[in-house]
Amino acid sequence: MTQSHDFLDRAPSLADTLAHKLRQEIAAGRMRPGERLPTEQQISERYGVSRPTVREAIGRLKHDGLVVTRQGAGAFIAEPGALAVFRLDVEDFTNRDEIRNIVELLMAVEATATELAAQRRGEEDLAAIQAQLDAMQAAIDRGEPGVDEDMAFHRAIVDATGNPFFRDLSDFLDRRVRHFIRTARANTARMGGLTQAVQAEHQAIFDMIAKADPAGARRAAETHLRNAAERLSLYFAK
Amino acid sequence: MTQSHDFLDRAPSLADTLAHKLRQEIAAGRMRPGERLPTEQQISERYGVSRPTVREAIGRLKHDGLVVTRQGAGAFIAEPGALAVFRLDVEDFTNRDEIRNIVELLMAVEATATELAAQRRGEEDLAAIQAQLDAMQAAIDRGEPGVDEDMAFHRAIVDATGNPFFRDLSDFLDRRVRHFIRTARANTARMGGLTQAVQAEHQAIFDMIAKADPAGARRAAETHLRNAAERLSLYFAK
DNA sequence: AATTTGCCACTTGTCAGGCAACTTGGTTAT
DNA sequence: ATAACCAAGTTGCCTGACAAGTGGCAAATT
Incomplete structure (x- = not known):
């Protein structure tokens, strides 16, 4: 603990990795705008994590405007044109x-x-x-x-x-x-x-x-x- | 104001409103960089919501890079200079x-x-x-x-x-x-x-x-x- | 026969409680 | 005095459950 580079040594949380995977699947075009995502239950089973974790991951996507959720109906992929939030993340500022x-x-x-x-x-x-x-x-x-x-x-x-x-x-x-x-x-x-x-x-x-x-x-x-x-x-x- | 302002004005989720409140408290300077936030338990009691909801709200802030959490230690307000993600949200595109x-x-x-x-x-x-x-x-x-x-x-x-x-x-x-x-x-x-x-x-x-x-x-x-x-x-x- | 109504399975939103992993500060043993 | 250790506190994650909202299907009504 002499030099704590508390930048990248943080273990990625399950929700983060799952959110990243889902984001990739959307970006890869495997899911199209307007389509419905699998239910939280299904995602939970498919990726071997609990439902709260799935909720957390979907919450991030929702926060970024990539998906919109409707209680009782499901989570849907947002129209890219209606995207209202832009996210610019600088992953590695030593690069x-x-x-x-x-x-x-x-x-x-x-x-x-x-x-x-x-x-x-x-x-x-x-x-x-x-x-x-x-x-x-x-x-x-x-x-x-x-x-x-x-x-x-x-x-x-x-x-x-x-x-x-x-x-x-x-x-x-x-x-x-x-x-x-x-x-x-x-x-x-x-x-x-x-x-x-x-x-x-x-x-x-x-x-x-x-x-x-x-x-x-x-x-x-x-x-x-x-x-x-x-x-x-x-x-x-x- | 971060919730989707699309066609229907659906009720903002508890986590969203809580996240917004916390964000305001940070922006208002009531909490300074490097400081520790109250524990999830305390926030939960103070705002009258459950711990998972608090976790979801903090998860949003964490995702935006405003806070960093360390397991066992707590959640801390990030240094604004170390901010690695920029968020640009267009709230009202009819304006x-x-x-x-x-x-x-x-x-x-x-x-x-x-x-x-x-x-x-x-x-x-x-x-x-x-x-x-x-x-x-x-x-x-x-x-x-x-x-x-x-x-x-x-x-x-x-x-x-x-x-x-x-x-x-x-x-x-x-x-x-x-x-x-x-x-x-x-x-x-x-x-x-x-x-x-x-x-x-x-x-x-x-x-x-x-x-x-x-x-x-x-x-x-x-x-x-x-x-x-x-x-x-x-x-x-x- | 067409339309409305009511019902029920399904899905998300929220809650409660609990265990594991980790941090921190103080205590004890050397 | 120094180092190892322990215990309380905190986050990460889980199971299980109920409430609220949605959508479709079938029965009831016209």
């Missing part, structure tokens, strides 16, 4: 490809969000963004890396889009990437002196948003993100 | 704002995907895209609207990015929007003669991808998406 793909999506979302922010930001949005910019400068002056302020700055920008989907997705991806950096940084030497460069890029982004120049804002965000990705790549340079 | 926000996100993802596709598509990717383009032309020649072919065309493009996150997200958003159109179209007159215009825009996108011109591909995709959004806006022009 290099996985991180690269996430960063790529993050860049796409954040660059567009910056463009939209420049296009429709109100005065109060602009003030909020500037406040975070100043807060980051203050952190730098105090000699701190200012990761929280950095995040808050980007957060203020995506907030200015007024689109909650942008906000939530960007928030998730940002957290994910930063968490990866934080864990990877443990075995690397601390990199210093770059924060001022980051701040300069932030300033450029802010200026474009202030000027209400969407195309310029996108360009500024793209260079910032490209540079950030390059700095990031130092961590998994193999 | 105009909701649709607009979704379309906006779709445009961001698809435009960037098209840019990436132009940048890194292989010959086989290009062939697949062209095949879908031809299939759509064939559908038009047969006098069909070719919605499936249209979707397959875009699908082939996002596939060429090689990024599964782009593929999945784009797929979900695309399905969502098209489903909305399909349901809204019922009370509107069918609009005809535009499919050929769509096809021309598709052709422009394909040409840019074939030329391996990322910037051009993005521009072509953006105009196509902007036009598509304009056509779409006819549906909820109120």
Whole structure:
């Protein structure tokens, strides 16, 4: 118990494995939308688990919108077009490809969000963004890396889009990437002196948003993100 | 609000409502990351439901990555940075704002995907895209609207990015929007003669991808998406 | 003969109780 | 003082049961 990597060593529960199997069967097209699943009793017998476990597994699918259940009638496979919930799970965040793909999506979302922010930001949005910019400068002056302020700055920008989907997705991806950096940084030497460069890029982004120049804002965000990705790549340079 | 809001407003199950309550308590910050939740027994007594129901509710949160459970120890609130699953649920797809926000996100993802596709598509990717383009032309020649072919065309493009996150997200958003159109179209007159215009825009996108011109591909995709959004806006022009 | 009504098997939703596996903190033995 | 051990507490999973809702079939009615 010297090093508890409590991430993947957790034994998969019976319900989880069963849910995974059922999900695969649905994805494999062995069951078509609108069709009824076997009864809980039948699944229970077929897979050798108890009914509560089956219920738990089906509950997950129901929660993800893959099936809908009607008491007394059964469980039915939902229409894929009516799917109302999207699930994005990052299984292995130590995987290099996985991180690269996430960063790529993050860049796409954040660059567009910056463009939209420049296009429709109100005065109060602009003030909020500037406040975070100043807060980051203050952190730098105090000699701190200012990761929280950095995040808050980007957060203020995506907030200015007024689109909650942008906000939530960007928030998730940002957290994910930063968490990866934080864990990877443990075995690397601390990199210093770059924060001022980051701040300069932030300033450029802010200026474009202030000027209400969407195309310029996108360009500024793209260079910032490209540079950030390059700095990031130092961590998994193999 | 996570329960299915489909045609019938069926009574939300006890587990669902309980899960929702717990989720709110966590979101309200009444419980902090790393903290332990009350035991299943305690929750059971406090909310007046049985332990299996509590288990089901906690199972939902566990599935969403909000809590992690350790047998013998208890259930703990997960670190938000370690969040490995992102959940995007579209609660009300008849809401105009909701649709607009979704379309906006779709445009961001698809435009960037098209840019990436132009940048890194292989010959086989290009062939697949062209095949879908031809299939759509064939559908038009047969006098069909070719919605499936249209979707397959875009699908082939996002596939060429090689990024599964782009593929999945784009797929979900695309399905969502098209489903909305399909349901809204019922009370509107069918609009005809535009499919050929769509096809021309598709052709422009394909040409840019074939030329391996990322910037051009993005521009072509953006105009196509902007036009598509304009056509779409006819549906909820109120 | 056609339609309505009532009934009954079946399925999901929920509950109660219980045992096994595991964790944790304190106690005991060395 | 250190290490092994034990016991209470907790989750994982099970059996068994009843309530609530659904669907089809047959009897009853028109």
